[in-house]
Amino acid sequence: MHHSYKIIADENMPLVNKLFSSSVDVKLIPGREIRRHHLKDVDVLLVRSVTRVDQQLLHDTSVxxxxxxxxxxxxxxxxxxxxxxxxxxxxxxxxxxxxxxxSLSAMSSMCKDWASKRVSVVGCGNVGLTLLSALSSFDVECNFFDPFVKRDEFCQLNDLEKIIDSDLICFHTPLTIGGNFPTENLVDDYMLEALRPGTAIINAGRGEVVSGKALLKCLKQKKKLRVALDVWEKEPSINLDLLEMIDIGTPHIAGNTTEGKLRGTWMLHNAFLNWIGCPEKLVPEKNVIKSTQVENNMQTNNVPELCLQGYDIDLDDRLLRDSMHNENRNDAVVGKIFDGLRKNYRQRHEYLAPYLQC
Structure with missing residues (x-):
């Protein structure tokens, strides 16, 4: 017997209607506005990172x-x-x-000669591994720290404190609060004090990995650090004082390429079909992605130029600053602008795949 499933999905997930429509009734809602009353008779909930999914949201629903x-x-x-x-x-x-x-474009904007420097990657999950692969293909001296991962093909640090010897440090960790290696406030007063002047910090993982209070204090004390933040504590009501002090600030859009978002929807569609017992209906990933891809016409042997041609990070930095320029520090207004920039983000395409070793 054919069963029609009811789905609530974040409106910022592309192709949900097209991929799921054959067997479901789909309703799109802004992710931050999804509430329990929306889910009373819903079978499936599809979200992005702005929706907290827990007992408070799901209790007494049919999800x-x-x-x-x-x-x-x-x-x-x-x-x-x-x-x-x-x-x-x-x-x-x-x-x-x-x-x-x-991360590559942030490095290229803040440090034009970074390809001759030493780069540390903190966190060697999917993103960290991809970044390390790219750095290696560009012949950049790099290493990583991750107590939960072992990778023989890259230089692995056995002590987090050794990252202070690097010129650029990229944080790509999940947020963990307990355990032996918590990442909450990983970048704190102690670490910031230990960094050499001129060190560049890039956080495109989770906002709470970097203590905004400690970073703002450090920068106000005139320590010469270069900082790029895509993720922030207390999103979407970000700290505008901190934004004014750092080199690059963006509204949590690091992962928002057309291909990345489509790939996310496709992976959930795959999981959904397996759940309902119809994996044979899966649309091949290449069919979902290929129609969006653009030809790579970039021609340069200069790695920083290549990265900035592929993704102009300074455009997103200027857009955030210009949007927040005249705001009166009202958290609600700041949050609305921040979310609006994410929701209406420009179309951006991936360029890195031909240069990856993994």
Whole structure:
């Protein structure tokens, strides 16, 4: 017997209607506005990182499947889903190329000769691995720290404190609060004090990995650090004082390439079809992605120029600053502007794939 499934999905997920429409009734809602009353008779909830999915949202609803079109899961109470028999799927690696491109372009904007410097990557998951692969293909001296991963093909540091010897440090970790290696406030007063003047910090992982209070204090004390932040504490109501002090600020768009977002939706569609027992209906990934790709016409032997041609990060930095320029520090207004920039983000394409070794 054919069953029609009811889906609530974040309106910023592309192709949801096209991929799912054959067997479902899809309703699109802004991710931050999804509430329990929307889910009373819904089978499937599809979200992005702005929606907190936990008991408060799902209690006394009919949701049986939750999908997150993200590579991280710290906005999902996975334990609650498991305890209540709710199937969970997410999209690890869907935007790893896009986020790696962000870090490369941030380095290129802040440090024109970074290809001759030493780069440390903190976190060697999908994004970190992609970034390391790109750095290696560009013959850049690089290493990584991740206590949960072992990679023989790259130089691995066994002590986080050794990253202070690097010229550029890219943070691509999930947010973890407990355990032996918590990442919350990983970049704190102590680490910032230990960094050499001129060190560049890039955070495109989770906002709470960098202590905004410690960073603002450090920069106000005139320590010469170069900083790029795509993720922030207390999003979407970001700290405008901190924005004014750093080199590059963007509204959590590092992973927002057309291909990355489509890949996330496709991965959830795959998981959904497996859940309902119809994997044979899956549309091949290449069919979803190929129609969006543009020809790579970049021609340069200069690595920083290549990265900035591929992705103009300064455009996104200027847009955030210009949008916030006359704001009166009202958190609600700042948050609305921040979310609006994410929702209406320009079309951006990946360029890095031909240069990857993995």
């Amino acid at each position: 049986k499947f939750v999908g997150s079109a993200t590579s991280g899961t710290d906005h999902i109470d996975v334990e609650y889903l498991d305890q209540n028999g709710i199937v969970f799927a997410y999209a690890p690696g869907c935007n790893s190329i896009a986020v790696a491109e962000y």
